[in-house]
Amino acid sequence: MLRLDEVTVEIAGVTVLRKVSLRVPPGGRIALIGRNGAGKTTTLRALMGLLPARHGTLAIDGRDCRDMPAHRRAALGVGYAPEERRLFGSFSVRQNILLPAEVLGLPEAEITRRVETMFDLLPELRELAPRRAAGLSGGQGKMVALGRAIMVGTRAILLDEPFQGLAPALALRYAEALLQLKSALPDVAILITESSPELLKPLVESTYVIERGEIAAA
Amino acid sequence: MSWFSDNGLLLGLATLDGLSYAAAIFMVAVGLNLIFGVLRVLNIAHGSFYAIGGYSAASLGLMFAARGLPAWAAFAALAIAAAIVGVLLGPPIARLLRRTQHQEPVLQLLVTFGLFMILEDLQKLIWGVQPIVFDRPLKLLGNVDVPFAGDLIPFTRYQLFVLPGIAIVTLVALAWTLRRTLFGRMLVAVTVDREAAISQGIDADRITMVTFTIGTALAALGGALSSATASLVPGVGAQTIVLSFAVVATAGLGQVEGAAITALLIGLGRSTAIYFAPELEVVIPYLIMVGVLLIRPQGLFGVIETRRI
Ligand SMILES: Nc1ncnc2c1ncn2[C@@H]1O[C@H](COP(=O)(O)OP(=O)(O)OP(=O)(O)O)[C@@H](O)[C@H]1O
Ligand SMILES: [Mg+2]
Numbered sequence: 001m002l003r004l005d006e007v008t009v010e011i012a013g014v015t016v017l018r019k020v021s022l023r024v025p026p027g028g029r030i031a032l033i034g035r036n037g038a039g040k041t042t043t044l045r046a047l048m049g050l051l052p053a054r055h056g057t058l059a060i061d062g063r064d065c066r067d068m069p070a071h072r073r074a075a076l077g078v079g080y081a082p083e084e085r086r087l088f089g090s091f092s093v094r095q096n097i098l099l100p101a102e103v104l105g106l107p108e109a110e111i112t113r114r115v116e117t118m119f120d121l122l123p124e125l126r127e128l129a130p131r132r133a134a135g136l137s138g139g140q141g142k143m144v145a146l147g148r149a150i151m152v153g154t155r156a157i158l159l160d161e162p163f164q165g166l167a168p169a170l171a172l173r174y175a176e177a178l179l180q181l182k183s184a185l186p187d188v189a190i191l192i193t194e195s196s197p198e199l200l201k202p203l204v205e206s207t208y209v210i211e212r213g214e215i216a217a218a
Numbered sequence: 219m220s221w222f223s224d225n226g227l228l229l230g231l232a233t234l235d236g237l238s239y240a241a242a243i244f245m246v247a248v249g250l251n252l253i254f255g256v257l258r259v260l261n262i263a264h265g266s267f268y269a270i271g272g273y274s275a276a277s278l279g280l281m282f283a284a285r286g287l288p289a290w291a292a293f294a295a296l297a298i299a300a301a302i303v304g305v306l307l308g309p310p311i312a313r314l315l316r317r318t319q320h321q322e323p324v325l326q327l328l329v330t331f332g333l334f335m336i337l338e339d340l341q342k343l344i345w346g347v348q349p350i351v352f353d354r355p356l357k358l359l360g361n362v363d364v365p366f367a368g369d370l371i372p373f374t375r376y377q378l379f380v381l382p383g384i385a386i387v388t389l390v391a392l393a394w395t396l397r398r399t400l401f402g403r404m405l406v407a408v409t410v411d412r413e414a415a416i417s418q419g420i421d422a423d424r425i426t427m428v429t430f431t432i433g434t435a436l437a438a439l440g441g442a443l444s445s446a447t448a449s450l451v452p453g454v455g456a457q458t459i460v461l462s463f464a465v466v467a468t469a470g471l472g473q474v475e476g477a478a479i480t481a482l483l484i485g486l487g488r489s490t491a492i493y494f495a496p497e498l499e500v501v502i503p504y505l506i507m508v509g510v511l512l513i514r515p516q517g518l519f520g521v522i523e524t525r526r527i
Contacts, residue, residue: 048416048417049416050413050416050417069421069423070416070417071416071417071419071420071421071422072419073417073419074417074418074419075419080417082413082414082417086411086413086414086417087414088406088407088410088411088414089410090406090410091403091406091407095403099403099407099418100418100419102400102403103400103404103418103419103420104419148418152418152419
């Protein structure tokens with residue numbers, strides 16, 4: 001579903017990813033583990049087309065997307081929940097969640113269906129829906145960012161350190177939601193990054209480790 | 219009280235002048251503001267759009283008149299000229315400036331300044347340096363006596379109704395677009411967080427292009443509308459961009475309603491100076507700006523982003 005082959009990425013002249021190869025099969029749940037600064041976020045941003053790949057190939061659903069404009073990822077069914085939530089503060093939670101679906105021009109009925117599926121997985125978002133995103137707590141924001149990624153992620157969802165900064169209770173709740181996601185939407189591939197593998201063990205089938213921009217172990 | 223009755227006429231004129239001037243400045247500043255939001259480049263050449271809009275409207279209007287077209291064509295000329303300037307200059311310049319998006323701000327400023335010089339020369343090449351007058355729209359609508367502090371002030375209907383009217387329509391239309399339409403939400407999203415917007419499937423380059431074109435056309439319309447009230451001379455673009463900067467900085471970035479109120483403040487301040495302390499005309503807008511920024515560095519209506527959400 002998602003494939004990186006020997007991808008090298010430079011930021012400001014510094015090589016940040018070195019020949020990174022990584023595979024996420026359809027419906028697969030894969031973890032990408034690495035310390036601070038190892039290159040997890042950069043890997044996801046490269047997949048999203050937000051950074052150009054200097055070398056190597058990048059494919060989504062078998063389609064070469066190295067030169068595809070970044071914004072077309074959403075149309076391919078890839079949802080992305082970045083590290084810092086990155087919600088739009090002046091919008092309501094509902095507007096944040098609906099935005100990618102509206103941008104894609106999905107029919108009303110399809111949007112409603114997806115929203116309902118998403119609300120069943122994350123019922124706490126129902127109450128939050130009318131609130132302004134700027135007023136959410138960090139943990140609530142993470143939930144909303146996950147909901148938003150689910151809205152377009154019909155093929156794959158990329159989650160960047162979703163557990164970072166969550167209180168233990170909320171982290172458990174988040175993990176539970178991811179497990180339910182697995183059974184509710186079995187075809188959706190998930191790539192999760194984290195700095196320690198502990199929390200992800202029950203959620204993923206296999207793990208890549210990244211160190212200083214290189215895949216160290218699979 | 220006696221000062222008021224002594225100066226009622228001047229005060230009234232200053233108020234009315236300030237209103238119509240604020241309307242024109244608002245049209246330029248609001249576009250500058252939207253464009254800065256999506257492009258993150260402070261476009262000095264934005265003032266040229268105002269000047270070229272004015273000159274184009276005058277040329278078109280004079281041409282219409284020479285061909286014996288009916289009176290309403292003088293008004294149509296203003297709108298048509300603005301649209302042409304927006305569509306012709308907007309996209310290519312947007313494309314050019316987009317290339318500087320990831321460069322140092324100093325370099326961006328130099329590029330837009332260079333662009334401004336080129337457009338200024340182009341404008342002198344086409345329209346020369348002699349003042350050009352096209353006051354047909356003003357004459358057509360005639361004057362009206364405005365009661366003010368016991369006096370009757372003769373003022374043009376055009377400056378009293380048309381200029382502020384169009385500014386208000388622009389304000390309402392923009393505010394509505396930003397809040398109620400998908401395009402508006404995409405524009406806000408790109409302004410707030412371009413990368414996050416792109417991840418939501420938004421074609422940020424397209425939004426930037428469209429916004430730039432709208433902003434360009436609005437500046438050109440501001441120039442076109444003002445071309446009827448003052449003769450066109452070289453340098454009008456520079457004067458406008460500096461005032462618009464003052465409005466945008468005073469209002470705070472990303473503010474449509476705020477830009478309107480600030481344009482009013484600066485427009486009224488400037489015209490009051492013209493009537494009562496002409497030597498202060500040039501500095502008043504910046505005194506207002508500096509005064510506001512000293513008290514509120516984020517601008518009158520800007521909000522401080524305390525945390526990234
Ligand atoms: N915009 C940037 N400019 C310069 N260097 C960058 C930039 N973004 C990332 N880097 C560098 O690239 C390397 C990888 O960063 P990345 O954000 O991918 O790490 P990460 O694994 O996500 O770390 P964390 O766990 O802290 O989120 C780091 O050494 C970082 O300093
Ligand atoms: Mg990271």
